[in-house]
Amino acid sequence: MAWQDIARAKREAVDSGIPRKWRLEDIPSVDEVRSVIVYIEEKLNEKEVEITNSTVVELAEKISRGELSAIEVTKAFCHRAALTHQLTTCCSEIFFERAYKKAEELDEYFKKNGKTVGPLHGVPISLKDQVNLEGIDSALGYVSLVNKPKTKDEVSNIAKILEDAGAVFYVKTTTPTSMMAASTSSNIYGYTLNSFNRNLSCGGSSGGEGALVGARGSPLGFGTDIGGSIRIPSTFQGLYGLRGSSNRIPYCKVSNSYAHAPVLASVIGPMAWDLNDLKLVTKLIIDSKPWIHDPKVPPIPWREVTDYPKKLSFGIILNNGETKHHPPIERALQMAKNALIAQGHEVIEWKPPVSLIECSKLASTIFGADGYQEVLDECAKSGEPLVKEVLSGDDRPKGISHIHEYWEMAKLKYEYQHKVDEYWLSTALQTSTGRPVDGIISPVWESCSFRPPDNDLCSLSYTSSFNVLDYSSVTTPVTLADKEIDLQDDVYKPMNAYDKALQEYYDPELYHGTPAGVQVVTPRYEEEKAIYLAGVLRDSLRV
Template structure:
């Protein structure tokens, strides 16, 4: 029967499912914490402190002033309750979501109930339940949490609520350590783009500049933490996914090497893909908090549950030696100013140069880093990520019939056939061989720097831009090469704050000669977008 002109056309089923999920999330946001009207990005670019006008003095201190260690100390001394801390972060997370669209699951009710149980145990026993007693922790969507969906950004994965038994191992341990899980955060489909956008939640904005992208794939986590809605969270990284959102949103993050932290029970796309393995790591506001969370997880002895985790406890002696080396000015660093593929934009170049000058002024030695070509490393990553020709991505999209969002289609196409898959297993083996050989040559180069340092030892770490630009507008996230090469190498990498772009100082290059077509395209975006944050990644073997 024909539909009358006055009857709304039925929307596709996948669209209806996504809409229902958005409505479910909205219904779980307490009405008293909603803001109306929500300022447009053009009216409010920086959302990092906007929520404070709606918070009590206590909530502002809890969510905006205290470190994770300070919060834990106050709860251990009975100066704050777990309920007070949890409600404060739930309040601020509600505002953060309205401004950035960062949440994929709201677990406030269960979080408050868990906090009440912790407070009751503290009142009864006079001591904390564990080292993370009462600390709210947010999680990237791929972590399985009881009572929530784990969609990975796919509409077809919705409707299968996790149980206590299906929770990710690290989630179970966080609970045992006393942490409170209160929210999960938005991701792109399959975690395979450097912008966070899907057909369920939609596009996640950058908390530090809402006209720009939050990055991906841990973009929801980055935006939530930057907006003050969380103090610590867990993301994952296979190409850029912890480091890029951390840098773009102005927070800190750590990508450990594979085998350091447990992935057991964590959902992922392209299961079985092990040429370049995804790892989980902490994201937060300060390096000390990252250390706190990682140390707590390692204290749970994850190697007893996850066969891929190395039996490697937190090593106090090595930490002490590193601090002594730092204090004695014996630390040496390399600096990579340009990866040979894409030229860093003026603000990135300036901040790298300033970081080097500051380190040298404090007595540290910095040498220029000239490793094996990063173009080779990036090519290896490309071969690894697209070995199946996008079959896995498109098969998951087909579960609901949803289309690929533009950010995903840019690499994987609107439908299968956009990419050529490996035709034989030998092609995959060849990629793995090339990776191993590249790792060996890079290590050989690293060791050779002993001949350039005054200590006679190889450099301790290298400074590298996280990205060639401080941010990008929607649809313009084109190049993760500055981070991806270190996934190929499997080096641990920490993103630390290094400065902010400055419109007065960071003028476009007068005479720019691109290193290739991609460089020309990305450089054309230079200064086209509003000024944002700029961070560096620091790496060591």
């Protein structure tokens, strides 16, 4: 069968999972419906709106008190997810009937025992396509992997942990082909759009997850990140997203491109619109002692942040030395800085001896170590072409000719980590607290997003650099782009041709209403602290 036919049949199979009563007769254009949230809520009843605007913490509490049933919560999110998918193409798998059955079983358990099975009892959780569930594909955007459902033995460890806690799975979400892109496009599903601004990309590679959670078609979902794939879609949709250090959250049996690559590992983490939910689920996973069943997970228990000093010091990254941010990102950075200072904290400029650009270039070299041969080989199995957003023509890296080159990359990564770690400690000489900076405030991307398919316009310097360093990071929403405030700086002289193109790309009307945020970064294996500091920034911004 031709790859086009396989892809078409898969799309139709996914869409057939949406009940007829929830199908839109006409999909509105991006001009007619720019942001999906208001449009969707007009299609939901009052109870569904209330449920889907509740946090995971609120839902779990109401279910545990018998105020909500698992089935009514599940159906509400299924309805909202169905509408979101039709407007953004965010779902790679839809299995509502399976979710209903699970929810009904949970309700029956609650009725019989008068208690919940766990802290996520009846809470719908969405998953990036690569998280394996029994009987469901994990295609990773490849036509060749369609119609190859996973077996019981292949179910991801993290899925088991969440299900044991009572979570209800109902959708999986889209990725770009191979997941090696900062936008989300494949020959199976096409392009996934931003749920805040359908003129723009949702980001990638956890883009379907970002679009779904951003539209509140899911209260919380899981993405993965090897160069920014949690943080980019999270910041593009105004979400909190955790990029933890390698293997703090179990990756065992999660499907992946370049699986088990030793030098720069992908990590898995939650994405949510409420920070307390991010903390709840991260703690739940770590408290389950995942190292017992995954030898890569370090046996580090959850360490609650308590009695932390009242005055904190933050380093702030103003730019990467090669480009200037678009006005909304500049304003978000300044708002974050001003809010922290207003609450008595300290903010100093972060200037490590190894630049973001150097780290990012190393990451790109590691990603392309095989010349993307694995990606090309997988596409060749079905005959599908590789989508532009992943790789095109002259962009293909040369790859390495000898394994020794790979080990040299590992050596350079180690040297970068050592130099930046030492610099972090040295900031104690610059702060008024006498301690090294507690965290870093950094942009995630130079712009709020980009038009499809312009994902090569901005760099990964603010994201992949922290993958190289293996630092923990939490994206934190700050504001929305405002065409009346965020005007182009006509006096600014670009640093180079690339920067000039980036500045000329900015359009206040295009970006109006799109989220602009930052990330809060801590040293490796300090996920608890990263979440805590993101909360400090959140609370400072609210004052």
